[in-house]
Amino acid sequence: MEQAIHTTPIFWIIIAGYFVLILGFGSYFAKYNKNTNDFFFSGRRFSWWLITMSIVATGVGSHSFLKYSAKAFEHGFSSTMTYMNDWFFLPFFLFGWLPIVYYTRIRSIPDYFERRFNRNVRILATIAILGYMIGYIAIGFLTMGKTLEPLLGWDLYTIVWVVAIVAGIYITFGGQTAVIFTDLAQGFVLIFAGLLVFILGINYLGGFDIFWNALPADFKLPLAHFNKPSNFNFVGIFWQDGVAGSVGFLFMNQGLIMRFMATKSVNEGRKAAAFNILFLLPISTVVVSNAGWIGKAISIVTPEKWDTAIKLDHVFTQVASLVTTSEVVFAFIIAAVVAALMSTVDTLINAVAAVVINDIYRPIVKDRDDKHYLHAAMVISAGATLLGVVAVTFFDNFPTLYEAHGFFHSTMTPPLVIAIFLGIFWKRYTTLAAVATFLVGAVLMWLGNKYPAGLIGPFDHGIEMDVTHPYTYIRALYNTLVCLVSGVVFSFIFTRKVEVKIEIFTAKVVSNAKAHLHSTDSPVSAFGKVYYTLIWGFANMINSFVLNAASDEKLDGITVWTLDKAREMFKGSKPNDVPGEEPVVHWKIEASSDSYVRFSHMQMKEMAANVGDLVYLSDKRRWLGGLKSVHSVYAEPHDEDGVVYMTPDLIDAGLLVEGRALRAEKEM
Template identity: 25%
Template sequence: MSLIDWAIVSFYGIIVITIGFLASQKPSNTNEYFRGGRQLPWWAIGFSIIATSFSAASLLGGPGQGYGHGFLYLQLQLGDLIGYGLVIALFLPFFVNLNLTTAYEYLEKRFDGKTRSLGSLCFLLFVIARLGALLYGASLVVSTVTGMPLYLTIVLVGLFSILYTVTGGITAVVWTDVLQFGMIFVGLGAGIWTAVSQVDGGFGQLWATAGEAGKLTVFNLSWQPDSIYSLPTALFAYGVLSFAVAGTNQQSVQRYVSCSDVPSARKAIFVGWFMGFVGVAATLFLGVILFAFYRLNSGLPDDVMGDQILPFFILNQVPPVASGFLVAAIFAAAMSSIDSALHSLATCMTVDFYDRYFLREEAEGKSLKMAKLLIVVWGILGILSAFYVASTGEDLLPFLVTYTTVFLGPLLGIFLMGVLFPRVNANGAFYGTVITVMLMIVASEAGWVSFPGIWRSAITAPIGVIIGYLISLFGEIPGARSIQGLTLWTQIGQGNRLLDRPGLEEEEDSAE
């Protein structure tokens, strides 16, 4: 890292902090802090939707995938399109028109408080386990390419993310996500330019070399259930997984409910998918170019592979200025995931638990202070978690994959029960989900199931729905309050005006 590289990274950091400071002038209540007053432009929210899931691991993993498998990974974006399409068709009108702050408030309106708490808890477990791994992975890369000590990098990335997230709320998160996603493309462009400029014959030679090695193939039509590089698996298995993430994950839902109306949210989702398609294609393109670059130029050690290829390229081939933009891009990818995790974590804990169970009366000031406190607390815990991973070498991701993702399919099942099956009651939804999760954990530990992990959501979601429905048949039929305006069928019958029916809120209040 030269002086000018550090200047580029520092200038980028100053811009991010400035955005956080400007955004902090506005949030005076929880509606502003959690949803931006529903006044954020849909195109900015669209960028934020994809930036949230585009972590440092994505920026490094994409070139690694391109290097090893060409453009085959791009098939998963078709699965994403299916997932987002299902969210728009089934869930989006409820999230936006019900004026929700968290996705799990719908579960209380449709079922009861315990089902809402279960859904929110599933999400919290996922994010808490993921936070330390996100921070550690990002800091490790930044430490490698800058030469800074790992622990210092963890502290800097963590504190930096906490600072602008806690000051500006969702407004700061969304606008910094827009900046960060733009910076990612600048960094990718710098890497591609470096590779092209250092090869005789330029881009044409690199592209021809990649084509000769079969790296330009996009579709694999063969049926390979255990391979993400198979189109059927990408469409069906990953499509349902994407549906579960985009439809039940508060990090995504918080963007939808920050839109002013359903059409704006729909446009934001399509922008998010399209920019995600472009972003993944760009990272794969860089990986394909790097494959051709090292095929024409020796110098890549045999033990450098996958996620290590881009850092190695930055350290050994990228000149000053370009390396500064690439490092800033890695910072950007890291923080766009960490800030979203912190903010959604604080939102769920405040709205679904603190306000729901502990706040005796409506007090905007107390809720806002609690949300900011939770961002700081969980940011610090995330730093400590990353320290633990760095000191022991015991990655948290195996725990995440083995246990917390087992909730994802059943969590999708709860929402499907609520939206599609008016006969399902609160006990059916709650106990059906709990039983499904327990069955999956026991079956996985005992080795009773051997289906590939990517199919887990596609298999467990319908199992949860079936069990929940059967349990409901032995219980009471849900009352009108539990289904009017809260299922796909009653929503259609009411012309998509979920909360405009007079007396709904008063009916809910009297029932409570």
């Protein structure tokens, strides 16, 4: 491919400089990682505002600028649909999944499946989640390739390979604190860069009136046509993105879950999510789409300036190049987008390594030192990168990134989404029903893919079937329904009582088959050996799926109906919810091998706290967002008002500075 946009060495120096700067920023904060809890979850210490800004980069940074600019150019303001339909699931998230994740301290989604069901369901969930993340990595690579294609003039796959190698280098910087702070910086930069393109674009056109009046009414409607065309229609995108995508992002994104677990409390996590959806998503949608709207207006107002041969996925790069008069500004915008993409892909590669190590490798290869697992993680990261590059070929078959991503969401998310949802919100959902959601659901989804007209057609809401890519979006409705029906029907057939009976029965069959196979009194024939081996294997498999099926006690704390239990388990005793004040105190060290804090009698009264309650202490300077803070337990009070006695481990873990006052909050 020929280079469509010409650049000078200054452009590439700025790109490299930006990368160095952002990596330096992240690695500076990586020093705050004291242990693995810090590394993965940042010690559960941050304020909502810090987390909400870092979430912006997670959502916006990944593939958004290119795919939304392309659709915005083609279809107008309705490109905003996908950012403006997340609120419907918020009650489920804020008061369902978020407190469960936080209070049960689950480390991954497969970990939840093991606690809710058993080890085999965990394995199924692990496979599904790995497929989801590797698909995401592939889309990230493809996006980066498409961003750089018109700048480098290289073949797309050459760029993808180069990007994959750079991602491998980038991955050595890490830890959740570093990611949070890198994303915090990039959240601001991305919003600034996107709005800058909009302002420069309006200026380029000669004012907002010219921009607004140039565009037809159809282009300015915020939602697409109900069911036309097949590659961009409202109802398909509602089910693909508003339902499967929203739930996928809120409930299945390991990176996002780890971000919420880094907040200092569940309430801070709620604030971060609500603020993000209420205020930052409407801004973000303008940030990622406006290049398409500006591009369309330019193509109408000054058609001679617009390259009509341009590929849709290159609209963003083309508009950024046109409206920025200086190469420095253009380089800054491209660097911000590419670095954010790199950060998203990097987070996903790390998440794949974490899931493989914790959910597959460690249970098989036990009791090795950390160095061994670290080395294995590096090999797995390289493997995930390679798989991501290979999967690019599949997604490159779609006309645009938007459609590739739409198909991916419609296909990969429904089984996991339904299994997580029923697991959290429906107590009667059983282990075999969860297995059916994955396996029977997958078979029915495959049949839908094979016979789209007959199976997905009845749900198409009048959308015309595109023979090359049938029902890219509305298949999400069919896929979600078949997984849901599988889960519900199997829950009614294989109730918990039935599962217990199956467990006993299959255990007997296994033991009988074993006895026949090993009998010396009456040895079985060759045919009998095959027969009993098959019986043994099949019964063993069924038994392993129903083994330790969920009992009422096992559900404690892991469904929305038993959340009080989760809080009690988190604290270790009954929570104290009496509201209290938040005094400012100075700390003094008290040598002890235990870990605790001691306040004065008066301040315990102010905080309405009792010995054994949980407390959060943070540096008084709120702008630090909890970077210097620690959680602990109240011990026996003293009589020195305004002073808190803390053990040395807490001073160290909280990164507390001598002489700096602390704010104390009773947690529960």
